[in-house]
Amino acid sequence: MAKVIAEMLIDAATMELPDTKTLKLKWPEGYDVEFKTGQFITFYWPDTPTYKRAYSLSSCALDRGFYEVTVKREGKMGTRVVDWAKVGDKIGVLPPAGKFLPVLEPNRHLICIAGGSGVTPFRGFVREATRRKLDTKITILYSVRTTNDIIFQREFLDFAAENKNFTFLVTCTRLIPEDPWTGHRGRITADWVREQVHDLPNTVFYACGPNPLVEATEKLVLEELKVPKGQMKVEKWG
Ligand SMILES: Cc1cc2nc3c(=O)[nH]c(=O)nc-3n(C[C@H](O)[C@H](O)[C@H](O)COP(=O)(O)OP(=O)(O)OC[C@H]3O[C@@H](n4cnc5c(N)ncnc54)[C@H](O)[C@@H]3O)c2cc1C
Numbered sequence: 001m002a003k004v005i006a007e008m009l010i011d012a013a014t015m016e017l018p019d020t021k022t023l024k025l026k027w028p029e030g031y032d033v034e035f036k037t038g039q040f041i042t043f044y045w046p047d048t049p050t051y052k053r054a055y056s057l058s059s060c061a062l063d064r065g066f067y068e069v070t071v072k073r074e075g076k077m078g079t080r081v082v083d084w085a086k087v088g089d090k091i092g093v094l095p096p097a098g099k100f101l102p103v104l105e106p107n108r109h110l111i112c113i114a115g116g117s118g119v120t121p122f123r124g125f126v127r128e129a130t131r132r133k134l135d136t137k138i139t140i141l142y143s144v145r146t147t148n149d150i151i152f153q154r155e156f157l158d159f160a161a162e163n164k165n166f167t168f169l170v171t172c173t174r175l176i177p178e179d180p181w182t183g184h185r186g187r188i189t190a191d192w193v194r195e196q197v198h199d200l201p202n203t204v205f206y207a208c209g210p211n212p213l214v215e216a217t218e219k220l221v222l223e224e225l226k227v228p229k230g231q232m233k234v235e236k237w238g
Contacts, residue, residue: 006031007046010089011066016151019073020117021082022058024066025093035096037061037104037124040235041069042094045080049092053077056121056208056235057096058152060128067093070151072117100208100235102136104129109137109203111196113188113217116144116151118209121235123152125206130163139167139196143188145174147181167196188217190224200227208235 012024025043027033037060044052059068073082085091102110102125112122122140129136144150147170156168171184171192184192197203205227207217214236221227 004031004033004095006093007090008067008093010085010087010091013085013087016070017149019082020070020151021085022068022070023081023085023091024068025091026066027064033095035061036101037128038101038121039096039098040100040121041067041096043069044092046090046092051077052094054237056098056100056124058120058123060124060131062128062131067096070117070120070123074117098235100206100233102128102138102206103204104132104134104136106135107199107202109139109197109199110206111193111203112138112140112206112208113193113221114140114142114207115188115209115213115217116149118207118213118237119151121208122206123155126156126159126163126166130159130166133163135165137165137167140169141188141193141196142168142170144170144172146172147175147179169196188220190220193220194225197225203227203231205232206234207232209237211236211238 006028008025010023011026014022040054040056042052042054055069058070071078071081073079119142126138160166160168175181205221207214214234221232
């Protein structure tokens with residue numbers, strides 16, 4: 001496929017949390033690219049075309065006409081996007097790439113482990129599986145500091161209500177003991193992950209986000225749970 005670099009208009013800019021923003025990027029006339037859920041796009045501001053950064057699609061391959069990415073205020077590009085990107089701005093976009101793809105097959109169980117902003121591609125996984133009414137089971141195990149840090153909480157709860165094959169589980173690591181949260185607390189542990197596994201040979205594990213978090217998850221899944229390497233897919237952000 002030819003490399004199509006396109007300028008896209010920001011069609012919507014939505015604050016998910018005080019430090020996290022979703023951009024909806026409108027495809028220009030005639031742009032028609034094949035891509036897969038779970039891939040990332042790379043973009044740059046037209047005034048600084050050599051500074052490019054990758055962002056996982058938080059939308060899915062069924063969404064045509066636009067891409068969505070969800071960005072945390074982190075580093076130079078993350079800060080510019082969250083603090084300055086607005087509707088009507090133009091951004092240069094390289095076509096989707098990457099192999100962090102959901103195995104959306106019947107009888108499969110995808111266990112998606114995320115911390116903080118690493119949850120972004122999993123929104124695309126669940127959106128596609130729910131819209132297509134697939135039998136594939138998806139479980140998100142999501143670690144955040146407090147209940148104020150859950151990205152896409154409303155959407156994931158709505159997907160869970162609509163899709164009986166989707167489970168959304170959150171653990172909070174830094175809540176005060178008096179907090180009324182009745183869900184899981186503390187870090188993601190091997191025991192908590194093991195509780196979700198019902199058919200190990202058909203389970204695929206996913207982890208995405210900043211390197212230290214993904215590496216810790218890899219260690220937990222591959223070394224503590226002794227899952228074969230071929231059953232885990234990771235996307236490290238650097
Ligand atoms: C395939 C891929 C997909 C990505 N998808 C997303 C995404 O969906 N959302 C997103 O916000 N970022 C994502 N990133 C990270 C993004 O590309 C930028 O690195 C990030 O926005 C920081 O901007 P910068 O590189 O200009 O920061 P710099 O000024 O160069 O600083 C980068 C620093 O921030 C750290 N870092 C980068 N991203 C994060 C983060 N989200 N949380 C904590 N620390 C971080 C890096 O380890 C480094 O220390 C992705 C990266 C890759 C490679």
